[in-house]
Amino acid sequence: MTTDASKAPAPAPSPARHFIHDLIDADIKANRWGLGTDLATREGICIHTRFPPEPNGYLHVGHAKSICLNFAIAQAYKGKFNLRFDDTNPSKEDQEYVDAIKDDVRWLLSAFNAGDYETGPHAGGIFWASDYFQFMFDRAVELVKKGKAYVCQLTGDEVSKRRGTPSVPATSPFRDRSITESLTLLEEMRAGKHQNGAMTLRAKIDLASPNFNLRDPVLYRIVHESHHNTGSTWCIYPMYDWAHGFEDSLEKITHSICTLEFENHRPLYDWFIAAVNEGRTDDGSGPYGKKIHHPQQIEFAKLRPTYTVLSKRNLLRMVQDATVRGWDDPRMPTIRGLRRRGYTPESLRTFVESVGVTKVESSIDVGRMENALREHLNKAAPRAMGVLNPLKVVIENWPEGKVDNLDFVINPEDPAAGKRTVPFTREIYIERDDFMEVPTPKFHRLAPGAEVRLRWAYFLTCTSVIKNAAGEITELRATIDPATRGGDSPTGPDGQPTKKVKGTIHWVSAQHSFPAEVRLFDRLFTAEEPGLRTGNWLDDLNPKSLTTVTARLEAALKDAPIGQRYQLERLGYFIVDQDTKPGAMVLNRIVTLKDDLAAAAKGEKKPANIRMYSLAEAAHELKIKQDKLLAVITHGGPSDFATREKKELTLDEVRKLKEWVKANPLPR
RNA sequence: UGGGGAUUGGUGUAACGGUAGCACGACUGACUCUGACUCAGUUAGUCUAGGUUCAAAUCCUAGAUCCCCAGCCA
Numbered sequence: 001m002t003t004d005a006s007k008a009p010a011p012a013p014s015p016a017r018h019f020i021h022d023l024i025d026a027d028i029k030a031n032r033w034g035l036g037t038d039l040a041t042r043e044g045i046c047i048h049t050r051f052p053p054e055p056n057g058y059l060h061v062g063h064a065k066s067i068c069l070n071f072a073i074a075q076a077y078k079g080k081f082n083l084r085f086d087d088t089n090p091s092k093e094d095q096e097y098v099d100a101i102k103d104d105v106r107w108l109l110s111a112f113n114a115g116d117y118e119t120g121p122h123a124g125g126i127f128w129a130s131d132y133f134q135f136m137f138d139r140a141v142e143l144v145k146k147g148k149a150y151v152c153q154l155t156g157d158e159v160s161k162r163r164g165t166p167s168v169p170a171t172s173p174f175r176d177r178s179i180t181e182s183l184t185l186l187e188e189m190r191a192g193k194h195q196n197g198a199m200t201l202r203a204k205i206d207l208a209s210p211n212f213n214l215r216d217p218v219l220y221r222i223v224h225e226s227h228h229n230t231g232s233t234w235c236i237y238p239m240y241d242w243a244h245g246f247e248d249s250l251e252k253i254t255h256s257i258c259t260l261e262f263e264n265h266r267p268l269y270d271w272f273i274a275a276v277n278e279g280r281t282d283d284g285s286g287p288y289g290k291k292i293h294h295p296q297q298i299e300f301a302k303l304r305p306t307y308t309v310l311s312k313r314n315l316l317r318m319v320q321d322a323t324v325r326g327w328d329d330p331r332m333p334t335i336r337g338l339r340r341r342g343y344t345p346e347s348l349r350t351f352v353e354s355v356g357v358t359k360v361e362s363s364i365d366v367g368r369m370e371n372a373l374r375e376h377l378n379k380a381a382p383r384a385m386g387v388l389n390p391l392k393v394v395i396e397n398w399p400e401g402k403v404d405n406l407d408f409v410i411n412p413e414d415p416a417a418g419k420r421t422v423p424f425t426r427e428i429y430i431e432r433d434d435f436m437e438v439p440t441p442k443f444h445r446l447a448p449g450a451e452v453r454l455r456w457a458y459f460l461t462c463t464s465v466i467k468n469a470a471g472e473i474t475e476l477r478a479t480i481d482p483a484t485r486g487g488d489s490p491t492g493p494d495g496q497p498t499k500k501v502k503g504t505i506h507w508v509s510a511q512h513s514f515p516a517e518v519r520l521f522d523r524l525f526t527a528e529e530p531g532l533r534t535g536n537w538l539d540d541l542n543p544k545s546l547t548t549v550t551a552r553l554e555a556a557l558k559d560a561p562i563g564q565r566y567q568l569e570r571l572g573y574f575i576v577d578q579d580t581k582p583g584a585m586v587l588n589r590i591v592t593l594k595d596d597l598a599a600a601a602k603g604e605k606k607p608a609n610i611r612m613y614s615l616a617e618a619a620h621e622l623k624i625k626q627d628k629l630l631a632v633i634t635h636g637g638p639s640d641f642a643t644r645e646k647k648e649l650t651l652d653e654v655r656k657l658k659e660w661v662k663a664n665p666l667p668r
Numbered sequence: 669u670g671g672g673g674a675u676u677g678g679u680g681u682a683a684c685g686g687u688a689g690c691a692c693g694a695c696u697g698a699c700u701c702u703g704a705c706u707c708a709g710u711u712a713g714u715c716u717a718g719g720u721u722c723a724a725a726u727c728c729u730a731g732a733u734c735c736c737c738a739g740c741c742a
Contacts, residue, residue: 017682054742089741156740163738166670170738200740210671212738221740240742264672264737299673301735306679354691356681360674361735368680368692378705413705444703453701487701504701570702593704611678651678 018357020069020298024077024255027296033254039078045293047079048124048254051105051117052086052247055097055228057312058327059104059335061369065303065352067108070257071122072353075114080124082251083117087130088243090227098228100327102126104335111345129238129247130229136238136246137190139276140201140219142288144182148275149219150175151185153199163215169208170215189222192235196222203242205271213268217241245269248295256295259302260359266297303352304363306528308333309537323541324524330577330588331524331545341521342565342575342590344380347373366523370591377565377573377590382410382417385455385506386553386568386587388518390429392510396463397479398426403511406486408456420556424457427510429552431570434505435476437465442597444502446476452503455569459484459501506569513552516585519577520547553585565590611651618649622661632657 024047028035033045049070053059059067074081083105087093109116115123143149152174154162164170186201188194201220209215219242224235248256256269277291284290309315310333318324318332327334330341338348351372355364385408404424410417430446439447446452451461458480466475483490487504489497522545531537557566565575572592579586613621619629649657 022684052742056742086742092741159740160738165738197740202740210737212671215738218740223740237740239740244742260673261736262742266672301674354680358674358681360681362680365679365692371692374704383702409701412702442703455701457701489701501701503703506702567702567704570704593702595703597703 016353016356019359020073020255020257020300020357021076023296023298024073027254028077032296033293035254045252045254047074047077048082048252049074049079049257050082050084050124050127050248050251050253052084052129052244053101054086054089054092055094055101056089056092057097057316058100060310060315060333061305061308061335061338061348061352062303062310062333064108064335064348065355066257066259067105068111068349068352069300069357071109071112071114073255073257074122074124075112079122079254081117081122082124082127082253084127084247084251085129086240086244086247087128087227087229088238088240089223090225090237091223093228095228100336104339107339108335108345108348111349124251127247127251128229129243130227132243132247132250133230133234133238135250136243137220137236139246140238140242141183141186143203143219143275144179144186144201146275146278147179147204149182149201149203150177151182151189151199152202152216152218153185156197163212164207166210171207172202172216175204175207175216186220189220189236190234192224194222196224198222201236203272203275205268211264211267213241213265214271217268241265241268242272245273245295246292249273249293252293253295256297258297258299260299260361262297263299266299269297270294299359300357301359301361303355304361305333305366305369306363307366307523307525307530309525309530314537318524330519331521333524340578340588342573342588343373344376344565347376350376363529373591374573374594377567379413381565381567381573383408383412383569384554384557384566385422385508386516386518386551386557386571386574387429387431387506387508387513388520388549388551388571389432390508390552391432391435391473391476393428393430393460393462393476393478393507395426395428395460395478395480397482400426402426404485406457422456422554422556423509423512424454425509425511428454428507429510429513430454430476430505430507432473434503435462435473437473445505446503451481451499451501452505453484453487453501454480454507455504456487457485457507458482458487459489459499506571508552508554510552512555514555514558514585515550516553516557516587518549518551518574518587518589520549520589521545522547551587553587557585560585567593612648613651613654614648618654618657621654622658624661629657632661 028037028039035045035047039046051067051070053063071081073079083102085098106116114120117123117126140149152172154172154174162171185199189199189201199222200218202216202218205214205216207215218239220236220238222235223237226232227234273292273294277294279286279288280291282291315332315334319327324332328336328340330337351369354368354372402425405421406424407419408422410420434445436443436445436447439450446460446462448462448465451459454460460478460480462476462478464477465473466477468474489499492498523542524545525540526542527533527540530540533540560566560576562576562578562580565573567573570593573590574587575590577586577588615629622629
């Protein structure tokens, strides 16, 4: 029982080509940056990616996509991958986050079996934007000298007011001040002679640009604050746009992959590097020296899972409000939360790779994340038995005190995992849900007089039901068929089983099993897109996202170490939580097994291919106004719509209406 | 109002002028000592309107819708 799920082979990820591969292939073909086409023997520059988090929060599943994407590219092209902390804003950043990020990235990258950012063939290393502060400052001075930057003494409010509109240019009265004056003020800024906000260094680009990022963006702002890495060396800090390209450039990053919202920043990214390179030469001759490396920024759509919020602000809010028990609460979409929940790095990797890489902003069914996890754990997790809601069964034809040690298959998916021994006794517990006093037609588990198989043990027939004064079932009496030891029906002369049972249920020995706290998690939100309905994402919080029960687990689990994963048969996958103390085990349910029956019974199983439209959505789809839509439905429309008062329409109905509207154009 | 992106089954994603394919989901069924897993089958799509072409998801024109941008955040 020591098989560690995380050591089992990961499901082979599909090669999954995407548009970034096309771009990189083109760069290689064009011998851009001297990449050459034979990557294995490249000298100097190679395909080099990076993951650049700001250490101002915990990583979440969205970041996991970026990390895997960047690392997978480095691996595919025999290149390198850097972890770089984009620590340019001391007022928001903290060492606590630095440590957590390092640890989470390393954990996730273990899914690649190719080392991480510090070890292995693709290890580029760990870097800090703050190590480049001097370089950035020198380049800023250079820009001022080239007449491409100036010190602006407008306050933040004034800058906002003068920002202009798409058709009205921005203004700054300091734009045309002399180079010497700007140089002096810049030195003063650096020397700490000015208060926060007193002035900034701005690039001189285009105050009338329709792209606001180019309306003389700020390069440096004054922040009198200690930095976790550089201490009090600096009191001016570079802005993201100014800093990021240089970070990439200095690390010889070839492809700087970021999310869609930075698309509008790419002209600026390119402008800054071009501005520095102006006057520079390939061989270093001339006043400014050698050209600096110019990486290619590429944007992709971030991951947006349903039933989830990912913004740092909202996650922080839940932690502060104690909606959850911290950043590593198993319900959180943070990497730390998912780790504690029991997710494997392999399953996270297959999940983020399976959703693809595009520029289309789409949301992903969280169910896919759960499926990737089931897929991995099915192959990897040893099986065990536990009962979440115990119901005692006394086997009347089993002698008191007799113990039968039975063989159990540890993992049917993995014969190498072998077998284990489980004791069978006169008193056992079964799952309360596996018994119905008055069974429904399709219920093929235990009922009075019915026979089921106890997994790997004996066929069991319920003989009587014992209730308390309140009429609640407290105990069952039953008998077993001794001829079915091991769970197999005896075979007749023809070699066929002499009897069949439809149901197999799990059980534990009352005497040998032990109680444990089991935490059952549900989604944190009840709406696919939290906040869509009311405008406030908190309105969609799921009040029942955590349920705690006292279960009974088979004895073999008693010494399971923290972090060990199991499949409790028929119930789901579970992991030993870090809250476990000697003699007091705590289990997290990672995810349930798929259960068509339960889903259908709870009415949760609405066919996914019947999309429901609200009237507003349908009206939008039909490109008509909502009141017109109502008129169409109740008066003019297809006859079978005339009498309905439903507030929702199915996809098919919307299609029907669409056809109708097409054939019967509405007046204006 | 200006600029930058995007639009293919229910969902996600291919097709790079030449048979609209794959995965997930859903639905049927088979198998089963986990109502799991596995296997087989079914289902369903190119935002709209024009145009070019022997041929258009792909090229052209016009439009629609959604997302991003006016932090001294990243």
